[in-house]
Amino acid sequence: MSLISLINKQSFSLSKSFNSSLFQNKNTFNFIFKKIPKFRLFSQNITNDSKENESNDSKEKESNDSKEKESNDLKENIEKLKEEKEKLSKELTETKNNYLRSIADMDNFRKQTENQINLIKQYSIQNFAIKIFEVADNLDRTLENFPEEKVKEISEKTQEFKVLFDGVEMTRKELTKVFEKFNIFKIPTKKGDLFDPIIHNAVFQVSDDNLQPGTIAIIIKSGYKLRERVIRATDVGVVKK
Secondary structure, three states, X not given: OOHHHHHHHHHHHHHHHHHHHHHHHHHHHHHHHXXXXXXXXXXXXXXXXXXXXXXXXXXXXXXXXXXXXXXXXXXXXXXXHHHHHHHHHHHHHHHHHHHHHHHHHHHHHHHHHHHHHHHHHHHOOHHHHHHHHXXXXXXXXXXXXXXXXXXXXXXXXXXXXXXXXXXXXXXXXXXXXXXXXOOEEEOOOOOOOEOOOOOEEEEEEEOOOOOOOOEEEEXXXXXXXXXXXXXXXXXXXXXXX
């Protein structure tokens, strides 16, 4: 066999071996290439699942944070509402108390006004009555200066005096009736009564062995009451103590 033939044979053998090896490798490559898309899909699914899990975790965390924030906000709002309720309750109580006090004040004012009006009505005649007392005093002094025996004696001599005296006496009686009609009364006072500073006015003091010290010795001017109010005290002379 020639050298050239040997070389060709070896070349053929190597070529066959290479082709066989190439064929096997080609099958291997085809298998790998067929499997790669699935592997890529599987890997992509894993990645997507991971991302989805991470997204779900993130969303769940955000949801929990949101719920916690809402819970905190709700608690804060409840506390604010409680404080506002307490504040409004206090204001309502204070307003109610002020209202009740105002009603009480108005009622007291109304009663005081009515009492003042009644007092004015009852005692409006006081100043006028005090002026009329001077007339009554003059009539009283006239009658006191003419005792019954003296009047009888003078009347026997002069009939006109009797008529005049009776007219003075009748005038005094009519004046007393007018006083009583308007609730004006003479303060009853007599010699020997104990001195009372509420209804008596001590003008002077005298010595009198027949009377107790601190008692009335002389009645100078009669006193009067308008209802229960002393509008003029009785002027008296008091026995020295």
